[in-house]
Amino acid sequence: SAVISQKPSRDICQRGTSLTIQCQVDSQVTMMFWYRQQPGQSLTLIATANQGSEATYESGFVIDKFPISRPNLTFSTLTVSNMSPEDSSIYLCSVGGQIGSYEQYFGPGTRLTVT
Amino acid sequence: QKEVEQDPGPLSVPEGAIVSLNCTYSNSAFQYFMWYRQYSRKGPELLMYTYSSGNKEDGRFTAQVDKSSKYISLFIRDSQPSDSATYLCAMKYSGAGSYQLTFGKGTKLSVIP
Numbered sequence: 001s002a003v004i005s006q007k008p009s010r011d012i013c014q015r016g017t018s019l020t021i022q023c024q025v026d027s028q029v030t031m032m033f034w035y036r037q038q039p040g041q042s043l044t045l046i047a048t049a050n051q052g053s054e055a056t057y058e059s060g061f062v063i064d065k066f067p068i069s070r071p072n073l074t075f076s077t078l079t080v081s082n083m084s085p086e087d088s089s090i091y092l093c094s095v096g097g098q099i100g101s102y103e104q105y106f107g108p109g110t111r112l113t114v115t
Numbered sequence: 116q117k118e119v120e121q122d123p124g125p126l127s128v129p130e131g132a133i134v135s136l137n138c139t140y141s142n143s144a145f146q147y148f149m150w151y152r153q154y155s156r157k158g159p160e161l162l163m164y165t166y167s168s169g170n171k172e173d174g175r176f177t178a179q180v181d182k183s184s185k186y187i188s189l190f191i192r193d194s195q196p197s198d199s200a201t202y203l204c205a206m207k208y209s210g211a212g213s214y215q216l217t218f219g220k221g222t223k224l225s226v227i228p
Contacts, residue, residue: 001161031214042119042218043159043203058215092158096214103149104216106158 002027002095004107012113013083020079021110023093028073031096033104034066038089046091049076083114118142121204121219130228134191138204138219141185145217146209148180150189153201153221162202163189194226 003026013019023032034046047055047068055068069077080087093107121138128134136150147166151159163178165171165187171178177190187206191198201221207214 004158033214040123040220042220043205043216044218045215048214103161103164104214105161106151108158109156111156 001103001105002029004093004095004105006093006107006110008110009108010111010113012115015084015114017083018079018081019083019112020077021091021093023076023078023107025074025095029095030073032070032076033094033096034068034076034078035092035094035106036089037092037109043092046078080112083112085114088112088114118217119204119206119219122222123220125223125225127225127227128194130194130196130226132194132226134194134198134224134226136189136191136202136204136222136224138187138206139185140187140206140217142208143182143185144208145206147207148178148187149205149207149216150176150178151203151205151218153203155200159203196226196228199225 005024007022032049035043036046037043045058046061047057049055049068049070051070051073065081067079090109090111092109094104119140149164150162152162153159165178165180168180168182175192179188201223203221204219205216207216
């Protein structure tokens with residue numbers, strides 16, 4: 001499995017500001033995913049980030065709020081824009097396994113608190 | 116009805132006990148089933164994955180899938196305090212291009228020494 005790191009590990013931000021979360025993988029991967037994990041809730045997929053193309057967003061998530069970059073096969077960023085307290089959550093980067101497999105591996109997460 | 120239901124617990128057992136964790140699902144299109152373990156303040160760690168109905172064993176862990184009942188289980192034998200974590204079930208539709216995992220809410224397990 002890939003080794004995934006995320007920065008920052010946690011942050012406390014004021015409402016109305018934006019935070020960019022970085023995800024770095026130790027090997028080239030085709031598929032990268034961004035999830036949100038709110039207290040007491042299931043992990044929810046925000047978007048799928050493919051290198052060289054626009055990210056694909058799930059229902060309820062929009063690019064203006066969660067812009068994503070995928071400049072190469074080992075790196076991606078997720079920005080949480082114009083934050084409100086409802087955005088307080090853990091944000092997780094995930095990568096797919098071997099091509100044709102369905103395994104996904106997760107980074108350690110970024111714990112965001114919006115005040 | 117949510118697509119995946121998982122009892123959030125918390126579940127507390129003595130060390131050495133057999134633990135049974137379960138999820139039910141409503142959509143028969145789910146074909147791949149996974150269990151993740153998540154320690155506090157860490158990301159989910161893939162424990163086991165299965166495709167077909169039946170059992171799959173890995174050390175002290177056994178994953179069981181019953182597609183006819185839409186029910187999956189994870190059994191932990193000889194539970195250890197280090198097994199204390201939140202266990203998440205996850206499922207995926209089959210088919211190329213289908214990458215989204217649907218998760219249960221997770222069951223918090225505590226194994227008491």
